[in-house]
Amino acid sequence: MKKYEPKDIEPKWQRIWRENNTYRADEDPSKPKFYTLEMFPYPSGEGLHMGHVRNYSMGDLVARFKRMKGYRVLHPMGADAFGLPAENAAIQRGVNPREWTLNNMKRIREEQSRLGISYDWDRYVATCEPDYYRFTQWLFLLFYERGLAYRKKAAVNWCPECATVLANEQVEDGQCWRCDSEVEKKELKQWFLRITDYADRLVDDLEQLPHWPEKVKAMQRNWIGRSQGAEVTFTIPDLNDEPVSVFTTRPDTLYGVTYLVLAPEHPLVPQLIRGRENEESVGRFIDRMRKESELERTGSEVEKMGYDTGATARHPLTGEEIPIWVANYVLMDYGTGAVMGVPAHDERDFQFARKHGLEIRQVIQPKDETTEELKNAYVGEGVLVNSGEFDGLEHRKAISVIADRLEAEGRGGKTTSYRLRDWLFSRQRYWGCPIPIVYCDSCGTVPVPKEDLPVLLPEDAVFDGKRNPLATSESFVHTTCPSCGGEARRETDTMDTFIDSSWYFLRYTDAGNDRLPFDKDQADRWMNVDYYIGGIEHAVLHLLYSRFVTKVLHDAGMVKAVEPFEQYDPLGMVLKDGAKMSKSKGNVVSPMEIIDRFGADTARLFILFAAPPNRELDWSESGVEGSYRFLNRVWRMVEQHQDLFRDRPDSRPEDAEAKKLHRLLHQTVKKVTEDIGERYQFNTAISAVMELVNGIQAYPEDADRGTLAEAIEKTILMLAPSVPHLTEELWHSIGHSDSVHDQDWPSYDEKALIQDEIEIVVQINGKVRGKVVVPSQADRQTIQDQAMEQEKVKTMLEGKTVRKVIVVPGKLVNIVAN
CATH class of the missing domain: 3.10.20.590 (Ubiquitin-like (UB roll))
Incomplete structure (x- = not known):
């Protein structure tokens, strides 16, 4: 009997599949389409990790299954190749980021090939290559033409360690999402994309995504933060009744406002404190707040600090003058940078008022009750009191009534507010897509014509870790104005690398196009992505940006799809000893070491079988060994019955044992078909095949041989999407000349499922x-x-x-x- 030798079988079939272009996307228009996609990797120097193996194995299982079910399948791969780690590596190693990145890309492609993933390599895209970033620049110009890209001076999130700006979404608990350094605020001129123009659609269209996990949709809704409420306009007597707008979801508490709070960065603050006794102390406070992160200012345990400006604001309905304060917990980035203080009905305001001796005025109380002095903010149901003509109104009704009064008086009205801010797009680094803009003393800001793209990254940049390397390249910075032909300077900021992954799935549909980012007909043939799989950590950043870009391209008439991903499956992490694998913990398991010892099919089988896709997976050496033993059992099972397939008998499940195996086989086909094709529960599908193998091995020698042959053959077919090399070898060993992956998926007979x-x-x-x-x-x-x-x-x-x-x-x- 031949021995199972993965190290011989797997390279052989990988070579044959490559030479025969076995996995080139099928373009047959008579077949239904299926676009399956795993998030493409960042080409780090560490190569693939077990999270990658899990991601790719699951996507590959679905792609292979759908091919066998008669679909034309698009299953591409690429590299998310721009980014700060490559630039940092260049600084540390004294090499160009391009050289470092391309070497890593080559290594990762080799490792992906060793896993036997069925990618259409003809569609490979690398975001750092000019033939890709040329069209990233093309898309930027489309945004610019449509008024969706603009430049302004703004207080931005600055990571001192990475020496670059971060979008709000890239600041996690006041820290840089990549290096965990504390983020500071800094005033810089930056490029933005108007994602806020699409805020309502980004919320409302989540209803079009029934196959997304509810927790992911909730994360997006919370990030966009759409709130219905009212705008209230106060005025400042000391500044000739300068208006100050406040957004509130509780206009019913308007008569309980006893002070106004501005963010330290609010543009009116310097005017309010100028010439006053506290001008110097408030100024120092403002300077300190500019350097502190959002977490340092707004965390639940952070002390609520503030200063009285000495100025007052006039209440829009009562005319009462109330003090204006500045405080750490109000941020210029959120709302209008101004908050009305209602200490009787907001716990944070209550604490602030108690600390600073400000009036606490109750305007809502429980119906038919009289509340004594408040010991805490009252946030329950009730009716209005101390609210003039609105006394006695149920507070929920008062929300609308008072908002209408504000509108009638010209002092505000109903409005919608969003937590979402425009996408801060600029990055002060080299290894990213250059922004195709030049600055001319005569013409101002001038976009580079599309026919002159790409704006290439220069080779003479200096990587010293002290400044933006792109700004050090004289050959890049100095250019000619496309409008007047005079001297001009190029924009030296590059684009946020999230833009690269916000349209790559569209490029895959037409990867060789040298005229456009993609052809509309080609995109419409494949979009939407039917099954998208990747880490839950991308549920806000990447998915939100991808949805935004797709909607803009839809509005521009470039693609029919309004949402990029029909179904999204977030992966659970791979753990070892209960902790996430990381070098610092010393618990990393190398995928290539597992492949060297047991083969790619074993690695794939274990990672597919060990846990449901969205659950965390605990790495287990014994589990890997168990998967290897199972594949050896399947190998021996087929080898032991080679004689069955030399002169294969027809299946005649007439005796009791044959009926039993026949029924088990068809039950298994039904379950595996539904688990993969409908529920995407790969672990239970594999478990069902394992039970079938047990049934085959318990089958008596004197029972019907045709039934046994049918069960073995269909076992190979059902395992093919999970363990492609082993099944290809066994398929040919039982007498077939074509690929197991080109076969029809086995069907089941409903009648066979019925027990006598x-x-x-x-x-x-x-x-x-x-x-x-x-x-x-x-x-x-x-x-x-x-x-x-x-x-x-x-x-x-x-x-x-x-x-x-x-x-x-x-x-x-x-x-x-x-």
Whole structure:
């Protein structure tokens, strides 16, 4: 008997698949399409990790399954190749980021090939290559033309360690998402994309995504932060009644406002404190707040600090003048940078007012109750008090009524507010897509013409870690104005690398196009992505940006799709010893070491079988070894029955054992088909095949041989999407000349699922006393009669009176007797 040798089998079939272009996307328009996609990797120097293996194995299983089900499948791969780690590596190693990145890309492609993933390599894209970033620049110009790209001076998130700006989405708990350094605020001129123009559609269109996890949709809704409320306009007497707008979701509490709070960065603050006694101390406070992160200013445990500006604001409905304060917990980035203080009905305001001796005025109280002095903010239901003509109104009704009054008075009205801010797009680094803009003293800001793209990254940049390397390249910075032909300077900021991954799935549909980012007809043939799989950590950043870009391209008439991903499956992390794998913990397992020891099919099988896709997976050496043993069992099972396939008999499941295996086979085909094709539960699909293998190995030698041959052959077919090399080898070993992956997926016979006879539990007074085999279609009386005829049952009923017989068809008979 031949031995199972993955190190011989796997390279052989990988070479044959490559030479035959086996996985080139099928363009047959008569077939239904299926676009399956795993998030493409960043080409780090560490190569693939087990999270990658899990991601790619799952996507590959689906792609192979859909091909066998008769779909034309698009299953591409690429590299998310721009980014700060490459630039940092260049600084540390004294090499160009391009050289470092391309070497890593080559290594990762080799490792992906060793896994046997069925990619259409002809569609490979690398975001750092000019033939890709040329069209990233092309898309930027489209945004610019449509008024969706603009430049302004703004307080931005600055990471001192990475020496670059971060978008709000890239700041996590006040820290840089990549290096965990504390983020500072800094005033810089930056490029933005108007994602806020699409805020409503980004929220509303989540309803078009029934196959997205609810928790992911909730994360997007929370990030966009759409709130219905009212705009309230206060005025400042000291500044000639300069208006100050405040957004609130609680206009019903407007009569309880006893102070106004501005963010330290608010543009009116310097005017309010100018010439006052506290100008110097408030100025120092403002400078300090500019350097602190959002977490340092707004965390639940952070002390609420503030200063009275000495100025007042006029209440829009009562005309009362109330003090204006500046405080750490109000941010210029959120809302209008101004907040109305209602200490009686907001816990944060209550604490602030108590600390600084500000008035606390209750304007909502429980109906038919009188509240004594508040010890905490009252946030419950109630009616308005101390609210002039609105006294007695139920507070929910008052929200609308007071908002209408503000609108009628010209001092505000109903409005919608968003947490989402425009996408801060500029990065002060080299290894990213250059922004195709030049600055001319005569013409101002000038876009580079599309026919002059790409704006290439220069080779003479200096990587010293002290400045933006792109700004050090004289050959890049100095250029000619496309408009007047005079001297001009190029924009030296590059684009946020999230833009690269916000349209790559569209480029895959037409990867060789040298005229456009993609052809509309080609994109419409494949979009949407039917099954998208990747880490939950991308549920806000990447998915939100991809949805935004797709909507812009839809509005521009470039693609029919309005959403990029029909179904998204977030992967659970791979853990070892209960912790996420990382070098710092010393718990990393190398995928290539597992492949060297056990083969790619073992690695794939374990990672598919060990846990459901969205659950965390605990790495287990014994689990890997168990997967390897199972594949050896399958190998031996086929080798032992080679004679069956030399002169294969027809399947005749007539005897009891043959019927049993025949039924198990068709039950397995049904379950595996549904688990993969409908539920995307790969672990239970594999478990079902394992049970079938057990049934095959227990099958008697003297039972029908044709039934056995059918079961073995369909076992190979059902394992093919999960373990492609082993099954390809076994398929050919039983006499086939074409690929197992080109076969039709096995079908099941509903009639074969019906059991002729079933086993029923017999109970007496609720305790199991025996079992009886009855025809599967037997009626209640037949089941009862056969149960009562059992010798053991008769013996136990002697001398007793049967009071009742309960029959549950297919399950049990319970005889009540005393």
